[in-house]
Amino acid sequence: MSEPFLIAEGMTGGYGAADILHNCTLKVETGEIAVIVGPNGAGKSTAMKAVFGMLKLREGQVRIGGKDITHLTPQARVAEGMAFVPQTSNVFPTMTVEENLEMGAFLRRDDIRGTMEQVYSLFPILKDKRRQAAGELSGGQRQQVAVGRALMTQPRLLMLDEPTAGVSPIVMDELFDRIIEVARSGISILMVEQNARQALEIADHGYVLVQGANRYTDTGEALLADPEVRRTFLGG
Amino acid sequence: MDLLNAIVALANFVLIPATAYGAQLALGALGVTIIYGILRFSNFAHGDTMAFGTATVILVTWGFQAMGIGLGPLPTALLALPVGIALTSLLVLGTDRAVYRFYRKQKAAPVILVIVSMGVMFIMNGLTRFLIGVDEINFDDGTRFIINARDFKEATGLAEGLALRSTQVITVVTAVLVVAVLFWFLNRTRTGKSMRAFSDNEDLALLSGINPERVVVYAWLIATALATIAGTLYGLDKTFKVFNYFQLLLPIFAAAIVGGLGSPVGAIAGGFLIAFSEVGVTYAWKKVAGYALPEGLEPDGLLQLLSTEYKFAVSFVILIAVLLFKPTGLFKGKSV
Ligand SMILES: Nc1ncnc2c1ncn2[C@@H]1O[C@H](COP(=O)(O)OP(=O)(O)OP(=O)(O)O)[C@@H](O)[C@H]1O
Numbered sequence: 001m002s003e004p005f006l007i008a009e010g011m012t013g014g015y016g017a018a019d020i021l022h023n024c025t026l027k028v029e030t031g032e033i034a035v036i037v038g039p040n041g042a043g044k045s046t047a048m049k050a051v052f053g054m055l056k057l058r059e060g061q062v063r064i065g066g067k068d069i070t071h072l073t074p075q076a077r078v079a080e081g082m083a084f085v086p087q088t089s090n091v092f093p094t095m096t097v098e099e100n101l102e103m104g105a106f107l108r109r110d111d112i113r114g115t116m117e118q119v120y121s122l123f124p125i126l127k128d129k130r131r132q133a134a135g136e137l138s139g140g141q142r143q144q145v146a147v148g149r150a151l152m153t154q155p156r157l158l159m160l161d162e163p164t165a166g167v168s169p170i171v172m173d174e175l176f177d178r179i180i181e182v183a184r185s186g187i188s189i190l191m192v193e194q195n196a197r198q199a200l201e202i203a204d205h206g207y208v209l210v211q212g213a214n215r216y217t218d219t220g221e222a223l224l225a226d227p228e229v230r231r232t233f234l235g236g
Numbered sequence: 237m238d239l240l241n242a243i244v245a246l247a248n249f250v251l252i253p254a255t256a257y258g259a260q261l262a263l264g265a266l267g268v269t270i271i272y273g274i275l276r277f278s279n280f281a282h283g284d285t286m287a288f289g290t291a292t293v294i295l296v297t298w299g300f301q302a303m304g305i306g307l308g309p310l311p312t313a314l315l316a317l318p319v320g321i322a323l324t325s326l327l328v329l330g331t332d333r334a335v336y337r338f339y340r341k342q343k344a345a346p347v348i349l350v351i352v353s354m355g356v357m358f359i360m361n362g363l364t365r366f367l368i369g370v371d372e373i374n375f376d377d378g379t380r381f382i383i384n385a386r387d388f389k390e391a392t393g394l395a396e397g398l399a400l401r402s403t404q405v406i407t408v409v410t411a412v413l414v415v416a417v418l419f420w421f422l423n424r425t426r427t428g429k430s431m432r433a434f435s436d437n438e439d440l441a442l443l444s445g446i447n448p449e450r451v452v453v454y455a456w457l458i459a460t461a462l463a464t465i466a467g468t469l470y471g472l473d474k475t476f477k478v479f480n481y482f483q484l485l486l487p488i489f490a491a492a493i494v495g496g497l498g499s500p501v502g503a504i505a506g507g508f509l510i511a512f513s514e515v516g517v518t519y520a521w522k523k524v525a526g527y528a529l530p531e532g533l534e535p536d537g538l539l540q541l542l543s544t545e546y547k548f549a550v551s552f553v554i555l556i557a558v559l560l561f562k563p564t565g566l567f568k569g570k571s572v
């Protein structure tokens with residue numbers, strides 16, 4: 001097989017003087033789901049920001065589709081087909097659902113209605129609420145808006161930081177199903193998840209991050225089966 | 237008791253002047269609120285941007301007058317407005333380039349930007365005085381009245397006269413047009429929406445590929461246009477004097493904060509609220525009460541709560557009350 005779609009290799013860096021990431025490596029194959037798990041403060045969100053260019057790396061490089069993008073700004077990475085849903089404040093609260101989706105497609109100059117319909121068919125509730133301000137939605141609905149906004153750029157890589165944070169188990173299963181659906185359409189997914197067990201079940205590859213470094217890397221299945229991983233990170 | 241005369245007196249001394257003044261404050265407050273929404277600081281130089289803008293409009297007006305160009309019954313200043321806006325935009329964008337951008341790059345705290353804007357305020361103030369002098373200037377060359385008090389009395393036979401000045405009507409009509417265009421821009425155009433998105437969530441706007449520097453330029457252009465229009469309307473309605481514009485800063489800030497900083501609808505509501513409070517509190521109600529109350533109950537005093545010299549105290553009191561009890565303003569602005 002050719003090289004993975006996303007390769008973030010040997011990332012080292014942090015917000016200030018101290019490094020948060022230590023030689024961290026993440027790879028995502030085309031159309032697969034890669035999941036990052038790990039304890040709070042492990043640097044999962046930081047690793048996502050680093051991949052998206054929101055953090056200056058001291059070492060390491062990021063390649064997408066074979067192209068080196070280590071020195072591109074986040075906006076330029078959007079143009080390269082990357083989309084990112086941050087962990088917090090991931091919608092425009094006073095704008096309507098529809099305007100949120102439009103803003104996702106800000107860089108596109110072609111007709112976006114087709115993509116918008118796709119998002120609405122993926123998340124039907126958003127179509128009913130499209131004239132409502134995103135800030136007035138429930139947590140689960142807001143996460144759907146956030147994912148929908150990211151999909152509007154027609155990305156080739158979708159990065160999700162804890163998309164199921166604060167939603168009920170039923171909505172979580174729903175969201176995971178939708179994410180699988182998105183991956184089936186050929187979009188690669190890199191996702192951070194707190195619900196490690198469920199996330200690893202749908203993951204092709206999993207990364208266990210501890211203190212900014214790779215601790216375990218394997219297929220989702222293998223990680224779930226690994227007694228060491230189960231004991232330390234999945235609660236038995 | 238004479239209700240008709242009471243209503244006429246009320247309209248003449250309170251409703252009409254306060255509406256015109258409210259429209260001027262609303263336009264000023266809109267400029268402040270847009271800068272706050274995008275650049276996230278209270279721009280103390282806004283009053284002097286109004287002064288500078290009006291000064292350029294006056295200079296261009298004189299130029300047009302010298303060339304014999306005019307608008308007939310309308311003031312020539314309306315024709316000069318676009319030129320004035322363009323010239324003032326050059327100064328404001330230049331200031332952004334030379335001053336504000338430096339602090340933006342450093343991600344300076346809002347309080348630093350506020351102080352920087354005070355520096356800009358002093359320089360702009362000096363620049364305006366240097367440009368046009370410190371004297372009072374009357375540059376309204378249009379027809380003065382639409383309804384004249386004497387004609388009104390003769391036509392209706394009422395004891396009270398009603399005067400409607402052209403500048404008051406021009407102020408309200410212009411304000412309505414400007415607000416309509418502004419809201420259309422913010423709610424319907426791609427650029428306008430990107431500005432709202434940036435104001436809502438700056439980081440997410442970046443993740444969506446919105447260029448922050450472009451948004452900032454648009455914000456300055458809109459604020460400058462609003463400031464120049466508001467300043468010119470105020471100058472036409474009263475007279476132009478550099479120092480008066482500095483004083484307008486308080487009611488304008490009060491209007492923007494009362495409405496909720498960052499909220500355009502709030503800025504408009506705040507403008508009228510402040511204007512009506514100010515005029516209402518400083519007006520001597522003796523005359524209106526004399527007409528409205530039954531015979532024998534006419535008041536002896538002036539019924540004036542505050543003398544007009546203290547009109548700015550009204551904004552101040554409202555401002556403090558809002559900050560104490562509802563710091564985000566009436567329309568859920570960003571907390572200050
Ligand atoms: N903006 C920031 N500036 C400075 N340090 C930060 C910043 N954001 C996070 N950190 C630090 O970086 C470390 C890793 O944080 P990060 O948010 O990446 O963890 P995480 O794995 O995403 O945790 P969680 O599961 O709680 O979301 C923490 O020690 C945190 O204090």
Ligand SMILES: [Mg+2]
Pocket residue numbers: 044045046087161
């Ligand atoms: Mg995190």
